[in-house]
Amino acid sequence: MHFEIDDDFITEQNQHSRAAVDEDFEHLRKQLRRQHVDIEDLVKKAESFRVAVPSWGVGTGGTRFARFPGEGEPRDVYEKLEDCAAIFKLVRSTPAVSLHIPWDKPDDATKLMAFASARGLSFDAMNSNTFQDHPGQKHSYKFGSLTHPDKSVRDQAVAHNLECIEIGKTLGAKAHTVWIADGGNFPGQQHFRRALERYLESMHDIYAALPDDWRVFIEHKFYEPAFYSTVINDWGTSYYCARELGPKAFCLVDLGHHAPNVNIEMIVARLIQFGKLAGFHFNDSKYGDDDLDAGSIKPFQLFLIFNELVDAELGQAANFNPAYMLDQSHNITDPIESLMMSAVELVRAYVQAHFVDRDALMEAQDNCDPLLALAILKQAFTTDVSPILAVARTRAGGAIDPIRTYRQSGYRRHKAEERPTQKGVTASGIV
Ligand code: RM4
Ligand code: MN
Ligand code: MN
Secondary structure, X not given: OOOOOOHHHHHHHHHHHHHHHHHHHHHHHHHHHHOOOOHHHHHHHHHXXXXXXXXXXXXXXXXXXXXXXXXXXXXXXXXXXXXXXXHHHHHOOOXXXXXXXXXXOOOOHHHHHHHHHOOOOEEEEEEOOOOXXXXXXXXXXXXXXOOOOOHHHHHHHHHHHHHHHHHHHHHOOOEEEEOOOOEEOOOOOOOHHHHHHHHHXXXXXXXXXXOOOOEEEEEOOOOOOOOOEEOOOOHHHHHHHHHXXXXXXXXXXXXXXXXXXXXXXXXXXXXHHOOOEEEEEEOEOOOOOOXXXXXXXXXXXXXXXXXXXXXXXXXXXXXXXXXXXXXXXXXXXXXXXXXXXXXXXXXXXXXXXXXXXXXHHHHHHHOXXXXXXXXXXXXXXXXXXXXXXXXXXXXXXXXXXXXXXXXXXXXHHHHHHHOOOEOOEOXXXXX
16 A cells, blocks of 8 residues: 555644634635625635646656656656645645656556546646657657658657547546647758648647547747747747637647746737637746746746736636646656645635736726726735635645645655665656
8 A cells, every 4th residue: 555645644734723824814804804805705716726737747857967866756657646646635726637648658548547536636638749759669859740841750740649639538638738849959940931831730630630529739839949949939829820720729828938028927818818728837937947836936927827817717708718737847846845835826826816806907997097006916916815725725625734744744755665766767757
């Protein structure tokens, strides 16, 4: 029997801070009441928020210089699911896992499905991988995949995407995310327009294989691993492709895939307005990274993004059904801790965005009063909603303090014993 964090242990740990949380919650209740907000409405919002965990996020990532493997890292997809289940138990907002094929290719999809269900987990969007070569494959992706000049390479990449969809069908997934590393390192290397034409041709084949109730997500990225140009470089290209493909194609926003200082919340608003927002890969970024923990660098930006999302939710924007996922890779922290922390930060931004006085904001906008408009947003952003998040988690059976409870449980130590590092055996993922 593998170690799991026990429900009773969580309850027992919660006792330590229960009184303090209740006190803070009561204080916040009064504070919000003065602003005509019922705290219970915000608790319900916190309870309803869901974000998927990426299977590859529970392993230690690396930089292009080095990888420092952690103790007790998951060695296969089942162990990754164990870690995802631990996260879910403590934070309660992460019941779905997003798989990356072939890293997580199941030996038996039905068996994997049963393993996940037994832990209350389900499967979110599938992810294809044509950014590296896999053992036994005939053609190399060194110079591209879905946009490669050679049709046989493109066909192989299309076939891989179709396989992902097939696996996803058994697992109950309803979406497929396509991110390609295709691009160029040198001016002149790639004919920009021809590469995009080839992309569309390949994506049409993938689109045609989508079940009726599935969506396909196009993920743009402005650079890396290609350092001069990428084929799907920005939201404009992504939007064009999604429109060309049809109503089941949407644009996915990975926060780290934009140049520094880009106004991402505005991109989000545009995609909402055009009915093409797929959802998010949440992370944070200072310079060119796409793997730092969500909300760690630009929490105000995260809030402003959620401000747009909540505005669309309340306004019942057409075609608005965003899929939320974390997409982070951890080099120096325990991945479970980072993922929990990020999940909490997302719920925080979501709740704060629900706290924005939208009528007052609209009035300030219509009255051309920028100072008041900003003050309204800032008031929501600076209100500490932590007690709401803690109460929502505990009501759902989670931990008041997920990180502390996780550390106290000794989960990592137990896993280090259960999962001894065997030379050469680590879960597939980014190394
Ligand atoms: C990429 C992109 C994809 C993710 C890979 C691992 O930068 O964010 O979503 O699947 O990394
Ligand atoms: Mn991503
Ligand atoms: Mn990325």
